[in-house]
Every structure is written in structure tokens, then in C-alpha cells.
Amino acid sequence: MSSRNIILLDGPSGAGKSTLADRIVGGWPGSVVPQLIRLDDIYPGWGGLRAAGEHVQRFVLEPLAGGGPARWQRFDWNVDAPAEWHDVDPDRPLVIEGCGVLTQANAKLADVRIWLDAPDEVRKQRALDRDGETYAPHWDRWQRQWEEFVEREHPSALADLALDGT
Numbered sequence: 001m002s003s004r005n006i007i008l009l010d011g012p013s014g015a016g017k018s019t020l021a022d023r024i025v026g027g028w029p030g031s032v033v034p035q036l037i038r039l040d041d042i043y044p045g046w047g048g049l050r051a052a053g054e055h056v057q058r059f060v061l062e063p064l065a066g067g068g069p070a071r072w073q074r075f076d077w078n079v080d081a082p083a084e085w086h087d088v089d090p091d092r093p094l095v096i097e098g099c100g101v102l103t104q105a106n107a108k109l110a111d112v113r114i115w116l117d118a119p120d121e122v123r124k125q126r127a128l129d130r131d132g133e134t135y136a137p138h139w140d141r142w143q144r145q146w147e148e149f150v151e152r153e154h155p156s157a158l159a160d161l162a163l164d165g166t
Contacts, residue, residue: 005093010102014123039098115159
């Protein structure tokens with residue numbers, strides 16, 4: 001377990017993770033504003049759910065746990081290629097949100113683990129309302145990856161707090 005105020009926020013697409021993450025960051029007490037990493041900025045394309053969780057483990061959480069420099073690399077969806085790197089300030093709290101962040105390995109390196117869920121029909125409608133036609137052709141592929149992730153990692157069982165996103 002870390003002592004850096006690291007929060008992992010996971011749940012299926014459309015559950016409300018981004019909204020909750022924004023509220024956590026915006027309502028953080030004190031003068032130090034937490035850093036926010038969104039896995040949406042890291043996924044290497046529509047097939048990259050697992051890769052993003054592993055990226056956070058390798059480049060952010062493990063280095064922070066070891067006292068070293070941490071950073072993450074943005075993926076540029078427009079050119080379908082990795083983009084610039086972003087440093088993580090080890091002295092600021094950190095919120096990481098996204099599908100696939102709450103792995104068994106990552107859970108051990110966080111202070112708070114949150115699971116957010118909502119009914120399938122609500123989630124799909126939210127996701128399609130948010131991302132429109134960009135997401136529609138990829139929903140089923142993403143959902144299959146998500147189901148494989150849940151079966152492999154059991155993220156809801158790793159959570160300290162489970163919330164209903166409806």
C-alpha cells in the first residue's frame with residue numbers, strides 16, 4: 001500500500017467514472033490539487049484496454065512505489081500512434097480513472113480503490129450520447145475486452161468502495 005494518496009477508479013464504460021473523478025479532484029480538501037490521469041488518454045486504440053492498465057502499473061504506480069520518477073504516455077487516436085510523455089509529480093495526490101485500471105497488481109499500489117457501476121442499458125446510452133458515432137461501431141469489441149478483464153482481474157472484489165453510477 002502506498003502513502004501518496006493514490007486513488008484508482010474503475011468500472012465499465014458509461015458508469016460515470018470521468019464525472020466522479022472530476023468531482024473528487026474538484027472537491028479535494030486543501031490547496032494541493034490532485035493530478036488526474038484518464039486511461040482514455042492512454043489506451044492504444046480500441047483493442048488496448050489491458051495495455052493501458054499495464055502501462056499505468058509499469059510507468060506510474062511501480063515507479064512511485066519505488067520512489068522513482070513516474071510518467072505516462074498519451075496515445076494519439078488521430079494518428080494511431082504513441083504521443084508525448086507526461087511527468088507525474090510524486091508529491092501530489094493522484095487519481096487514475098478508466099476501464100481496466102483496477103488490476104490485482106495495481107490495487108496493491110493504491111490507497112483507495114473505487115468501483116463504479118450502472119445498469120448495461122444506462123451505460124451504453126451514456127457512452128453513445130457522450131462519444132456518438134465514434135464509439136458505436138466499437139461498443140461490442142470494447143465490451144468483450146471489458147468482460148475478459150472482469151473475469152481475469154475481478155476488479156469489483158478489489159475495491160474498498162463500490163458505488164452505483166445511476
